[in-house]
Structure formats: C-alpha cells, structure tokens
Amino acid sequence: MAAAPPAEAPRLRTWRWWARRFVGNRVAPIGLVIVVASIVVALLAPAIAPRDVRAMSPSDALSPPGRLYWFGTDEFGRDVFSRVLVGSRISLVVACLSVLTALAMGTTVGLTAGFYGGWWDAVSMRAMDVIFAFPAILLAIAIMAVLGTSLFNLVIAIGIVYTPQFARVARAAALTVRGLEFVDAARALGLSNARIIARHVIPNVLAPVTVQISLSLSLAILSESALSFLGLGTQPPTPSWGNMLSEGRQFLELAPWNAVFPGLAIMVVVLGFNLLGDGLRDLLDPRLQ
Amino acid sequence: MQRYLAARVLALIPVLLGILVVVFLLIRLIPGDAIQLFLGTQVEMTPEQMAELRRFFGVDRPIWVQFADYLGRVLRGDFGVSLRTARPVLSDILQRLPLSFQLATLALVVAVVIAVPLGVLSAVTRNSAFDVVARIAGLLGLSIPNFWLGAMLILVFSRYLHVALGQYVPITQDALGTLQSLYLPALALGTAIAAILMRYVRSSLLEVLGQEYIRTARGKGLRGTAVMLRHALPNAMIPVVTVIGFQMGYLLGGTVVIEEIFALPGMGRLALQAIFQRDYPVVQGVVLVVALLFVLTNLVVDLLYAWIDPRIRYT
Numbered sequence: 001m002a003a004a005p006p007a008e009a010p011r012l013r014t015w016r017w018w019a020r021r022f023v024g025n026r027v028a029p030i031g032l033v034i035v036v037a038s039i040v041v042a043l044l045a046p047a048i049a050p051r052d053v054r055a056m057s058p059s060d061a062l063s064p065p066g067r068l069y070w071f072g073t074d075e076f077g078r079d080v081f082s083r084v085l086v087g088s089r090i091s092l093v094v095a096c097l098s099v100l101t102a103l104a105m106g107t108t109v110g111l112t113a114g115f116y117g118g119w120w121d122a123v124s125m126r127a128m129d130v131i132f133a134f135p136a137i138l139l140a141i142a143i144m145a146v147l148g149t150s151l152f153n154l155v156i157a158i159g160i161v162y163t164p165q166f167a168r169v170a171r172a173a174a175l176t177v178r179g180l181e182f183v184d185a186a187r188a189l190g191l192s193n194a195r196i197i198a199r200h201v202i203p204n205v206l207a208p209v210t211v212q213i214s215l216s217l218s219l220a221i222l223s224e225s226a227l228s229f230l231g232l233g234t235q236p237p238t239p240s241w242g243n244m245l246s247e248g249r250q251f252l253e254l255a256p257w258n259a260v261f262p263g264l265a266i267m268v269v270v271l272g273f274n275l276l277g278d279g280l281r282d283l284l285d286p287r288l289q
Numbered sequence: 290m291q292r293y294l295a296a297r298v299l300a301l302i303p304v305l306l307g308i309l310v311v312v313f314l315l316i317r318l319i320p321g322d323a324i325q326l327f328l329g330t331q332v333e334m335t336p337e338q339m340a341e342l343r344r345f346f347g348v349d350r351p352i353w354v355q356f357a358d359y360l361g362r363v364l365r366g367d368f369g370v371s372l373r374t375a376r377p378v379l380s381d382i383l384q385r386l387p388l389s390f391q392l393a394t395l396a397l398v399v400a401v402v403i404a405v406p407l408g409v410l411s412a413v414t415r416n417s418a419f420d421v422v423a424r425i426a427g428l429l430g431l432s433i434p435n436f437w438l439g440a441m442l443i444l445v446f447s448r449y450l451h452v453a454l455g456q457y458v459p460i461t462q463d464a465l466g467t468l469q470s471l472y473l474p475a476l477a478l479g480t481a482i483a484a485i486l487m488r489y490v491r492s493s494l495l496e497v498l499g500q501e502y503i504r505t506a507r508g509k510g511l512r513g514t515a516v517m518l519r520h521a522l523p524n525a526m527i528p529v530v531t532v533i534g535f536q537m538g539y540l541l542g543g544t545v546v547i548e549e550i551f552a553l554p555g556m557g558r559l560a561l562q563a564i565f566q567r568d569y570p571v572v573q574g575v576v577l578v579v580a581l582l583f584v585l586t587n588l589v590v591d592l593l594y595a596w597i598d599p600r601i602r603y604t
Contacts, residue, residue: 130304130310130311133308136539138542138545142572145572146315147318225434226435230546252444263433271432274428
C-alpha cells in the first residue's frame, strides 16, 4: 500500500486546489456521487419506500417487475424494491461501523508500532500477520460461527478482519515520518510523544488512511452481504441484500428478480466506494499515475 | 538461495504458532459452555454427568495445558473427532480438500487468462478508449459479489442457454468431467481476482516499458513484438507473481461461499454444515487447514519470486 506523500507538500496547497483536482480526476467524483446517493437513500429509506417491507400480500406472490411492483415481489408477496431500499441501511451501517472499528484498532496499533518501534512493534505486527494469515471471509465466518449472529458481532467480526490493513498503512506512514527532521525538532522543543503523534504524525497518515477507508468500506459491504447470504449475518425478517439474495436463490428460475436486484444494489454501492477510493489514491499518491 | 529459504521458513514459525493460538482460542470464545451448547436444550444432565463430559473433552484443565495438548495433537496429525459423526476430522477434511483446491486453482487460471491479455492491451494502448473501458470493467469486476455472479451464471446457463451443470466428478476418475463441473464456479470466483491482476499487469508493464533497456532494445532495431515478448513481459510479470500468492487467500476463503451456491461437496460446505450443527472441531479443523494452505502457497510464491528475481535473495 502507499507510503506517506512528501511531508511538506499537502500543507502548501489550498482547498480550492484540491477540489479542482478532485473534479478533474473524473473517477472520484462519480464514486462520490454514488456513495452520497446511497447514503441519502439509506437515510430516507422508510420514507421513500413505496410499501411496508414486511407487508405480505400472498395473492401477489412472485409477481414479476411491473408498474405496481417495480422490482417484482418475493414468495410472500413483499415488495422487492422497498426491501432493496431499506436493505441498504443494514449494509451501510454494518460497513461503516466495522470499518470504524478496524480504523480505530488498526491505526492505534500501526501508529504506536511505527513510532515507538522495539518490542511493541515486533509483537503487534506479528499479531497482525497472524490475522492476515487467515482468508478474510473465512475468519469472519469463523468468528460469527463462534460468537453467534447479532449486529454487534457482525461489526466486530468484519472489524477484526480488516484491522491489519490499517495497521500496516499507519505504521508505514509513521515510520517514514519518524526519521524526518521536523519530528526531531519537535522533540528537541520538548513536545511529548503523544503531542508529536497527534500534531505531526497523524496529519501525514491521513492521506493513505483515507484511501484505505474507502476501499475497506467496499470490502466490508461485500463481507456483510456474503455473511448474510450464508445465514451468518443479518437475520430475516430484517431485509439485507445478502439475506434477500439467499431467499431469492430458492426461486432463481421462477422469479429471478428476487436475486437480481439485491445483487445489483450491492454492485452499484461497492462500485461507488471503489471508484472513490481509486480516484483518491490517484490524487493523493502521485507516484502511481 | 538456501540461506534465503532457511530464513523464510524460520520466519514462518511465529506466524504458524499464532495461527494455532487463534484457532485454539476460537472455541474458547464461545459465550457460555460449548458442551452445553452442543447438547442443546433437549438433553438434561446432572452436574456430575456434565463434569464427567468436561473431563472427557479435557476442558476442566488450565487453558495453557489444554493448548499444549492441542499443539501436540495437531503436530501428530490428530485434529480431533467430529461431534456428530465421531469420525476423525482430518480424514473428512482431506477427503473434501481436493475439490476446494482444484476450484481455487482453476479460478486462478481463469483470472490469469483474462487478466494478462487485457492488462497488456491496456498498457500498450494507454489512455485510449480501450484502456478507460478496461479500467472501469476492472473496477466493476471488483465490485460484483462473487456469490451473486455465481447465481447469475447458473441462471443464464441453465435457464437461457440450457446447459446442464454437471455434478462434481473427482479428477482421478474423469478430468474433463471435473473441469465441466468446476468452470462456472471458477469463473464466479476468479472474476474479482482477474480485475485485481489486470491492474497490476497494466501498471507493472507501464513501468517496465519506461525503462532504458527497453529503449535500447528498440534502438538496436528489435521489432515491437520481440521487445514485448523477450524483454518487457517477463520483467513485468515478476511483481505480478507475488500478487497471485496474496490472492490465494481470497480464493481459498471464497470457495466456502461458491461451493454453497453451486452445491459442491468441498471443504467449505463441510465447514458451513459443521457451523450450523455446532460441530466445533470440524470448524476448527477447516479454518486451520485453510490458513496453513494459505501460508504455504505464499511461501511457495515467495520462493518462486526469489528464484526468478535474484535481486530479492541478496537483499
């Protein structure tokens, strides 16, 4: 992953300069639009959903997409369009909270490991290596299997899995900054380690961590939907894209819309975060252009 | 090379130990009593019987004694027995392992076959319409949930193209049959990896094409294809190899989900069934075996990397 950009560069540039580059990037703004739109939809979902997500109407069961039901209905006659809209809430909430968990744990470990070095660096980074040695989705599955299914456990499981990435990014950035003169100067002035980290190290970690946040959000949404699909994540009747897909799969041939639309929703939102993260990386890390 | 090999293998030991600790602790994390959970609510037991069961499973001893015991047993190849079938866990896993490994390998092959030509074309036609389309397609490939792609492939192939999806046949019986039953799951699993690899192929090749020896090769009159095949591509592929090792983790983990969609009797389905039956030794065994496989493939890739690029082993 990317190391820190040159330490003095970002501070000389104005917001307007960054905004112009962001829009000129073409990829990142599209991503941002998708991400903001999906957040708005998630916030307003109960208000804008045409029907109650739990309202069953057996006479309309498995009806194809049409004027009445835009995305068709499921086997209980529930409106798939409304359920896709409301399902965005679980996906985004779980993704945001789990990435926040990973961010908090990972950057704390990474910053302190890179800044202090020594035994703490060795031990904590080996621990991160161990988490990294498990395939992400399998570790999440195992944690959910052991802890049991709940929203909190889902956040913890996905959060743990994506912690090492943040730790590595933060550590790399902290290491490059540690040896620079301005940190020595700050120390010579008598600043405490905590102040040096807060004032001088963290600003230099922001760029690579921002990119990592965006990319991790896309992975977290995919993980949540996969876990829910397997029956280890969000439990019915709460609609989530993963468990809708799992239910829709039973009627794949008869009523494909039940599986098609939740998957499309996942794809669009994940694409938004990927475009944003990719564009940001181009912006913040000139070496990769 | 031997020194590099030794150093690399030694560095694995703490990670392997860490993996064992995590897998061991996994079961200790279960809220409440694992034995009670396994028995469920139907079985009534006296406290004496419960104590007897605890002694039988060895969970009445201090945790570090249990870990030492676990370590010793794993080293001897004893992964415990299934709580449901009483069969040894390891033999059940080894029976299911070939399918999952073949699936992951085939997915990797699919990914490479898609990624290399597209990545090369993308790099050669840099900033052209093709390059832009390929880049967007790459991001799209990264964004498609593999299990949904699997379901869509099933839908399209069985409903619209009327292609029968074959039952899994072991490779020892009929290699073509194996391929027939695994190509769709492999496509579903490999797409995301193809997207990642394509980007690495593109950027790596662009970097190599900017090097002076490429200009020299062109300057001495070599034709474009010769420069590409003899000088550029082999060097551009070196960093791509390490990325492949990394992706094995995604592939091995992804088999759990893909096997479920395609109803393939592999290791992933074994684990899922075990999870829903609270058969913890089996879950533990699969997680351990997959993590070990991941670590070993990464070791092999690293050694391969050092072998093709001598700069690595001397630094």
